[in-house]
Amino acid sequence: MNSQRSNLSSTLHSLDGRSYGNYKQIRGRYEFGPVTVFIDRVQVDPFASPSKVRIRINRAEAGFPTDITTERADRIAVSDFLFRVGNSFLHRTDRHAIILGRPGQEVLERTNVVIDDEGFEARLLVNLPARGRRILGHQAADILTRDVPELAQAMFVHANLATSAQASDGPTRDDSGNDAQDDSSDALREHVQLHRDQLELQNHLGEEDLLAFVGNGAILPRRSGDSDLPMDSRAVAFTSPSSLEHTVTLSSGRSLTGMAIPRGVTVIVGGGYHGKSTILRALERGVYPHIAGDGREWVITEPSATSIRAEDGRAVTGDDISPFINNLPSGTDTRAFTTTNASGSTSQAANLVEAVEVGARSLLIDEDTSATNFMIRDERMRALIPAEREPITPFVDRIRPLFTRRGVSTVLVAGGSSAFFEVADHVIALDAYVPQEVTEKAHELVGVDPAELEGASPADRDAASPASPVNREDESADDSGDMFAAPRPRIPTATALRPSSKTKSAKAKGLGQVQFGKAFIDLAAVSQLIDPQQTTGIAEALEYMAEIFDDRTSLTDALAEVEDMLDAQGVDGLTGNRDHPGHVSRPRPQEIAAALNRFRGLRLVE
Template sequence: MNSQRSNLASTLHSLDGRSYGNYKQIRGSYEFGPVTVFIDRVQVDPFASPSKVRIRINRAEAGFPTDITTERTDRIAASDFLFRVGDSFLHRNDRRSVILGRPGQEVLERTNVVIDDEGLEARLLVNLPARGRRILGHQAADILTRDVPELAQAMFVHSNLSGDDLREHVQLHRDQLELRNRLGEEGLLAFIGNGAILPRRAGDSDLPMDSSAVAFSSPASLQHTITLSSGRSLTGMAIPRGVTVIVGGGYHGKSTILRALERGVYPHIAGDGREWVITEPSATSIRAEDGRAVTGDDISPFINNLPSGTDTRAFTSTNASGSTSQAANLVEAVEVGARSLLIDEDTSATNFMIRDDRMRALIPADREPITPFVDRIRPLFTRRGVSTVLVAGGSSAFFEVADHVIALDAYVPQEVTETAHELVGVSAADLTGSVEPDSAEVGDDSDVSAPRNPAEAAAETAGEVFTTPQPRIPTAKALRPSSKTKSAKAKGLGQVQFGKAFIDLSAVSQIVDPQQTTGIAEALEYMSEIFDDRVSLTEALAEVEDMLDAQGVDGLTGNRDHPGHVARPRPQEIAAALNRFRGLHLVD
């Protein structure tokens, strides 16, 4: 036993039976052969947050190949692989006191395991054992001088790993990112590979369904093959930019395909079934959300001329209705750069989505302040370059404005666009138009065909439907209320505590890991130092993204030695939290 290990073990044995506060004596760093153990923070109480411990090994000792651990994106994938190795080791050996975190089906950039130029490091949380408030020093010695170094050896010594599995994990991640980049080049919103398993095991499980699941198979009319630089050739359904409507009977897979597209903004691990469900990275799920706060949104393209006289170009509410909240969710998504929207009829406000002919005849347009989404879905694309994938099971209203209509029958898709257009009387002459040049900055190309019906064309001739809104500028103290005395904190997957306020994110469906919620809390703290009465919300988000690209997720936490367990959120979800903060105030 080396001297440092012996010293740590001796100290812990000598502390056995003493009061818990004496654990603070073990703070410091200790060498265990090639592994260094850093005890950064010691919990003050057995019921307090766990102690923070890091394990690190230098590159020479680890022996990792440089060709898969040099590029930033490769390091993210390799770190994810090691994260999963470490989690498996801890559970296989029943090391319950040591917490590395639990990986999900997605590959996320995290603080749990990092690879840098000097070496490899894991950030652990360790519950130091006690009986009541007395130290169990002998058990603690086993944890810190045996279990933790063994974990490091299992994770970080390349010869102890399956080198082929690591390389395949990194290559899969490379290929998924390349395919995502290719979507824009080919005018696509998303791609679903043939053979994909989209159904999940249960409503509360993200694991793939067993062998009874129907494997995805593209309709011939939408089938597309992409060959990647690695030589991998992929064939599946290509969803072009524009308006795509997914229909079918109940329980036939409509919402399942939409949920897969929602998660397709993230890479997935091999065996998940959705490895080749790839969605453009800004795609945002939109729904109604009764009761949410709205601050200064321009919802006038959808809601205008309210009887109260309220100006909807800068609409504020502490308790938005279903239609108003869905309008706010949509314009907020577009504000922060969403190039495509994912919408399910089941979670939408009916009066926001459609207004049938009889209702239009009964209630004149000048007496109805809501312009339904069906009337705006095409100008949203032609004016702003924002595409939509919509699941519809109870209305044909969107057929005449759809580029593609896909019908699902027992999870098997067929394109039925021609039949759907015939049913609603859309002629070839109506299927003209294109994305206007001023939308090119939003999309990757500006020559996508776009059907126009007479009603929609008339709406556009009335004037600009989607003009660029005025930037929303939070006040300097927007995220620094006087009542806030503690840092923002995640409360599970769907809630952030910010001062005395709680931000409800339960309707933000593309948060896939509680560590992302922690990242959102950290991002709000970071932005609190950016807002100065001049910086807009979108400018602040761009600054956060630039910092994350340069420094990684550690940058959110001020590059603390041990930042805890944080995963990178998308700017769309950071914005969602800020927009739902009831204390948000804007510069007039």
């Protein structure tokens, strides 16, 4: 037996029955053959946060091919694969004291498992056992000197992946009798190649001026409202309308055919429960790569796409919402609007301009989660309430200039109003989850001459005949060329994220909330936040940005600095490269900004 292993084991056995605080004696580094175990932090009592333990194997001992563990994107994919192997191993063997984390359907950059030039490392949380407040040393010895090293061997020794495949109920030998090691190695390579292809397809969207791609055969419905797993055999596989069908051949040789959504304005319609919101949710999640078997592997959305909704009661600080809300009876300046309790329309306007401020090139909107008076105002209401007496210019009047002047596209789900037909480049109707393009018919219904619009660019459409509904009277009356010009930069004060009452670091409270000092930031309406570890990443990012703000750095510049750091250092950089950073996933800048914008203590330089 390795002497260090023997020492740890004997120490733990000797601690059996003693008070819990004596566990602190085991902090340190231990060698278990090729596996190094680091006990970085020991919990202070049985009810405190779990102890932090790392396991590490160097590259030579791990034996993984260098061609899939060298490039940054490949390392993220391999780390994700090994994360799933380890999680399944722990679940199958009922080793509940060890926590590696819970993977979802998406591939995220995480701190749970990392690959660097020297080797492979997993960061574990371990609940050290006790009876009351007394150490269970014999059980602890089994966990730390047997279970933890076995997990490292299962995850990080390439030759052991075949055995580890049993953790996900996979066969150890195929029907032809070939070693399952070959299958497991193939599964790893397929996981990496899928990730490469998804990233390449996402890049292809930008090259082809596309907003999103939905592959034929995709399974978009989920098993239930509270499950992200794909629906069973009852699900209708997606098939693209012929008019929007697009084929792309990737450098791997993989050929994909599906629906390509061009940049511009796309409206999705259909009866209730026919799949409108389902496809929108798939597009929301399409900013992330997905694992094989999810059904949405080939639903790929351009990476800045942001979901926008009404959010009554949120705080707003210094937003320029004047393109949508202006001339308030109170005289409030909406070019730098601040409130602690936004209405539905005001909150949706704020969400939109904040998304554009941080670089969103596409907006994803469902009328079911929108404020009606923000979205539309019908002709009778326009006649009854003159434009000069209505502070809200509805989104239907701004959606086209938002695209033509700022290059921001929109995908909108509409089930109860035809108001957006006249400003849409494409109208897609869903019938029992089967899409058809009905643009021409929709234009005819609202009096848009297809001959006028055919072949016209979006800018040409905005210059159509004054009789066309595309040109709203109130839009032409108050629009200027810089209506959607870049707003004045918002510059937080140097102390914006350092309130005097804050004595502890920011902390995630589940998926939808961050505690920041005595304040709580509500992220429940931020629908593209998909993993509680991302919320932890947001909490860390807020701490990081607290050191950036200096009365001169804008919000967008601070976000860019965070992104540059993450690209250079990975998620560990958010945590100051602590030996054991805990379990953190990389959030998008859009969600970091969403948290900062909802912080009620945010203050700006005047």
